[in-house]
Amino acid sequence: MPPFFLYEKERKKLALLRLERIEKSFGAIRALSGVNLILEPGEVLGLAGDNGAGKSTLMKVLSGAIVPDKGRIFFEGQQVRFNSPRESRRLGIEMVYQDLSLCDTINVAKNLFLGREPVKKFLGLRFLNEIALHRQAKQILDNLSISVTSTRALVKTLSGGQRQAVAIGRTVLFNPKILIMDEPTAALAVKEVRKVLDLIRLLKTRGVAIILISHRLQDIMEVADRIMVMYEGEKVAERKAGETSLEELIRLIVRESSEKEGSSHDLT
Ligand SMILES: Nc1ncnc2c1ncn2[C@@H]1O[C@H](COP(=O)(O)OP(=O)(O)OP(=O)(O)O)[C@@H](O)[C@H]1O
Numbered sequence: 343m344p345p346f347f348l349y350e351k352e353r354k355k356l357a358l359l360r361l362e363r364i365e366k367s368f369g370a371i372r373a374l375s376g377v378n379l380i381l382e383p384g385e386v387l388g389l390a391g392d393n394g395a396g397k398s399t400l401m402k403v404l405s406g407a408i409v410p411d412k413g414r415i416f417f418e419g420q421q422v423r424f425n426s427p428r429e430s431r432r433l434g435i436e437m438v439y440q441d442l443s444l445c446d447t448i449n450v451a452k453n454l455f456l457g458r459e460p461v462k463k464f465l466g467l468r469f470l471n472e473i474a475l476h477r478q479a480k481q482i483l484d485n486l487s488i489s490v491t492s493t494r495a496l497v498k499t500l501s502g503g504q505r506q507a508v509a510i511g512r513t514v515l516f517n518p519k520i521l522i523m524d525e526p527t528a529a530l531a532v533k534e535v536r537k538v539l540d541l542i543r544l545l546k547t548r549g550v551a552i553i554l555i556s557h558r559l560q561d562i563m564e565v566a567d568r569i570m571v572m573y574e575g576e577k578v579a580e581r582k583a584g585e586t587s588l589e590e591l592i593r594l595i596v597r598e599s600s601e602k603e604g605s606s607h608d609l610t
């Protein structure tokens with residue numbers, strides 16, 4: 343085992359993504375203060391914390407939806423700045439938002455492609471290629487073992503789990519290197535939770551690094567390699583999944599112990 347500081351240096355070098363001292367305030371509310379995060383290639387990082395802890399805000403910084411007031415972002419060793427989701431997407435960072443951002447009134451296939459549907463040309467004009475659209479949509483869903491009655495079904499007719507799967511399926515079209523999921527299993531039936539967790543595992547085997555935000559700690563414990571806990575805008579702890587327990591995580595989330603952890607425990 344190398345000395346801790348060497349291990350740290352190596353870790354930073356190998357990181358797929360590194361956030362350094364991120365700060366963000368909304369008026370008087372300090373949503374993020376000095377948050378560090380490391381994501382290694384191909385790992386699943388669980389992000390836990392109480393309501394308002396800053397989880398979604400931190401992930402929006404990463405997806406380019408929010409520009410931080412301070413702090414630095416490194417992607418594959420290079421410092422980057424994201425001024426919009428388009429910029430972080432270009433590097434392969436995709437986010438499934440808490441509200442899913444699906445269009446209820448259009449069908450599954452069109453939701454998967456949203457603006458990038460296959461077209462065919464006729465007399466110099468571009469038309470939607472319906473046959474290719476549904477064939478490709480089915481391929482994407484099959485490839486992820488996602489089952490929906492039909493790619494022609496309107497999204498509003500789907501179950502919560504199916505909607506979640508479609509939202510995840512859509513990001514896969516972009517071949518992400520990092521996929522961020524904000525509460526993908528909240529409000530799902532047990533069977534559907536299982537499917538979403540299976541999907542996370544499947545994407546992991548395909549080399550996608552994943553950040554999973556969840557209040558359902560048992561889900562995080564099941565799929566995450568590492569768990570980071572936030573409290574009132576700060577990162578308060580980080581644990582390897584095999585080296586913690588539900589009880590400890592709950593304690594860290596509600597800050598039962600009066601003492602905040604020192605930097606010696608802070609692996610990033
Ligand atoms: N757009 C915004 N404008 C003003 N305040 C905001 C905004 N977004 C977040 N906040 C505030 O920042 C803090 C962190 O919110 P955030 O949504 O990141 O928490 P969270 O950990 O994702 O919580 P939850 O588990 O409830 O989703 C909260 O106090 C929230 O009210």
Ligand SMILES: [Mg+2]
Pocket residue numbers: 397398399440524
């Ligand atoms: Mg949130």
